[in-house]
Amino acid sequence: MSHFSHLCDHWQTTLNWLPTPEQLAQFEKLYELVLEGNSKQNLTRITEPDDFWEKHLWDSLRGVLAFWDRENIKVIDIGTGAGFPGIPIAIAKPSWQVTLVDSKQKKVAFAAETIENLQLPNAIAQWGRGEDINKLAQYKKKYDLAVVRAVGKPDLCASYCLPFLKRSGTAVLYRGQWLPEESEQLDIFCNQEELQVVKQDRFQTPLTEGIRHSVYLSPRSTSISNS
Numbered sequence: 001m002s003h004f005s006h007l008c009d010h011w012q013t014t015l016n017w018l019p020t021p022e023q024l025a026q027f028e029k030l031y032e033l034v035l036e037g038n039s040k041q042n043l044t045r046i047t048e049p050d051d052f053w054e055k056h057l058w059d060s061l062r063g064v065l066a067f068w069d070r071e072n073i074k075v076i077d078i079g080t081g082a083g084f085p086g087i088p089i090a091i092a093k094p095s096w097q098v099t100l101v102d103s104k105q106k107k108v109a110f111a112a113e114t115i116e117n118l119q120l121p122n123a124i125a126q127w128g129r130g131e132d133i134n135k136l137a138q139y140k141k142k143y144d145l146a147v148v149r150a151v152g153k154p155d156l157c158a159s160y161c162l163p164f165l166k167r168s169g170t171a172v173l174y175r176g177q178w179l180p181e182e183s184e185q186l187d188i189f190c191n192q193e194e195l196q197v198v199k200q201d202r203f204q205t206p207l208t209e210g211i212r213h214s215v216y217l218s219p220r221s222t223s224i225s226n227s
């Protein structure tokens with residue numbers, strides 16, 4: 001049974017993209033694996049199919065829409081939890097190498113099993129804290145994109161992302177509402193670090209019209225593509 005095929009029009013109109021039948025099958029399987037995993041550990045409260053599609057699948061992809069035309073890039077998802085946004089990104093963009101990081105071993109074990117079940121050769125799960133892993137030579141300044149959703153305050157998220165980024169890289173902070181005080185906190189952090197806010201993208205989710213923001217940050221004197 002397909003949970004998401006009736007939503008393909010939304011993918012087309014809002015992302016200008018349609019999954020292949022294989023990708024759609026992977027999204028369906030991801031949904032089933034998350035429901036199954038939820039019976040063993042607390043992964044997500046978002047379990048209804050339309051909700052899952054909008055808040056986990058669509059939202060994960062919308063944050064990287066500005067980079068959609070890029071190929072063969074390296075992405076790190078810090079605080080991935082059950083694999084969001086990293087796993088939908090790895091499904092949608094097979095040429096991107098996606099590393100999923102979480103500080104909780106059980107979450108990483110779930111992400112690793114999911115990657116194996118979905119047969120995603122372009123994704124790996126790594127246990128550790130973002131602020132520790134980003135100091136290791138194999139991760140430092142190696143990524144084109146660092147994505148982070150629902151992990152903490154924007155300046156904290158930015159501090160996790162920055163060391164991972166190449167000079168030409170971009171951090172994407174996935175936010176719901178974007179409050180003036182959050183923007184101020186982030187500006188203070190950016191002024192102290194070699195970082196700049198290159199764009200704040202406000203949009204609505206396609207089914208429930210929830211407010212979302214993608215905040216893009218780059219090491220100073222670079223800019224995001226397709227903006």
Ligand SMILES: C[S@@+](CC[C@H](N)C(=O)[O-])C[C@H]1O[C@@H](n2cnc3c(N)ncnc32)[C@H](O)[C@@H]1O
Pocket residue numbers: 078079080081082083084085101102103104107128129130131148149150151
């Ligand atoms: C609320 S969950 C969000 C999960 C996922 N990003 C999402 O949007 O569905 C936050 C996750 O971040 C992880 N986390 C918190 N601080 C972290 C850190 N410093 N480094 C790595 N993971 C962290 C937690 O273990 C948890 O799984």
